[in-house]
Amino acid sequence: xxxxxxxxxxxxxxxxxxxxxxxxxxARACGIRVQSLSFGIGPVIARFKKGETDFLICAxxxxxxxxxxxxxxxxxxxxxKHKIIEHxxxxxxxxxxxxxxxxxxxxxxxxxxxxxxxxxIILLIIPVLDVKMTSQVKPVSTESAAYEAGIRExxxxxxxxxxxVDTWNxxxxxxxxxKDGSAVxxxxxxxxxxxxxxxxxxxxxxxxxxxxxxxxxxSFFSAIGPAFKETWNQTKAFADAIxxxxxxxxxxxxxxxxxxxxxxxxxxxxxxxxxxxxxxxIRVVLYLLASVSISLGxxxxxxxxxxDGGLILISFAELIAGHSLRPAxxxxxxxxxxxxxxxxxxxxxxxx
Numbered sequence: 001x002x003x004x005x006x007x008x009x010x011x012x013x014x015x016x017x018x019x020x021x022x023x024x025x026x027a028r029a030c031g032i033r034v035q036s037l038s039f040g041i042g043p044v045i046a047r048f049k050k051g052e053t054d055f056l057i058c059a060x061x062x063x064x065x066x067x068x069x070x071x072x073x074x075x076x077x078x079x080x081k082h083k084i085i086e087h088x089x090x091x092x093x094x095x096x097x098x099x100x101x102x103x104x105x106x107x108x109x110x111x112x113x114x115x116x117x118x119x120x121i122i123l124l125i126i127p128v129l130d131v132k133m134t135s136q137v138k139p140v141s142t143e144s145a146a147y148e149a150g151i152r153e154x155x156x157x158x159x160x161x162x163x164x165v166d167t168w169n170x171x172x173x174x175x176x177x178x179k180d181g182s183a184v185x186x187x188x189x190x191x192x193x194x195x196x197x198x199x200x201x202x203x204x205x206x207x208x209x210x211x212x213x214x215x216x217x218x219s220f221f222s223a224i225g226p227a228f229k230e231t232w233n234q235t236k237a238f239a240d241a242i243x244x245x246x247x248x249x250x251x252x253x254x255x256x257x258x259x260x261x262x263x264x265x266x267x268x269x270x271x272x273x274x275x276x277x278x279x280x281x282i283r284v285v286l287y288l289l290a291s292v293s294i295s296l297g298x299x300x301x302x303x304x305x306x307x308d309g310g311l312i313l314i315s316f317a318e319l320i321a322g323h324s325l326r327p328a329x330x331x332x333x334x335x336x337x338x339x340x341x342x343x344x345x346x347x348x349x350x351x352x
Contacts (some may be wrong), residue, residue, distance in 0.1 A: 022111025033091025113298030144203020159187035306337030
């Protein structure tokens, strides 16, 4: 179980850090000064500075954060009981327009969606190796319908009623459609045999040999379209689930459960994938990272003030009003949002 969590946390770390990089680059582009970009939480164990930004590595390698200039402006406005946040320092998040703040907040979830597209493109480029049971068979007994018709152990079935086959699953599927008692022409490498089932049974079993079938992956450019399509489909499905939550159609535990328990599930499924083969493990990792990244991005768009969605809502309200919120109101909303994320939502998941 601990191994599962470790694998899951590493995956979530990557997604969260990519999310924070989205905020970082958007903030720089919008003229907002980024004071620090941290990897992990807790005490700082290493740091280096480039330009005006401190890049930090913290003791607990989980999560990350982008700290933007503006906290001092908010504290000063609150302490001096100003009605709005004004006289901001250069590069403060409160010194730029609400539109630029919206773009900065939106960049985190957008980075998660972009990350999902990249994962799906790589997944589609990787060749697919299928291992399937061959159509080599043996009669159940010398009294079976297959044996009496002439089929012997080791024969390889090549067709059923004229339909080509090369796997046991295909043989089973086609034979299941011919159990009315009429003879079925089964083609083999030794020739064709007319087999009439007895009591609906043909009396065939697979020998148990397996064959690998490699399907080439797509080229980079041909993978882009399907990758965007899969990302859109999963984004729409999760967005519909969130809409159903607010309309009362879905439970909170069902809608957000996948995101909150993603670390454990990702670890368990990934470990199983690698137990099958290395290629299968890589494909599982890419698919899960893409799916969880989409969920993480959209979950951050919920209208809770500690999340990007809530901050976007505040900035939009300020854009309409033409001025910032009262500093006290801003601080209270931030605290309420933090409590909702850390306490209320996890508790509600147990009951809703």
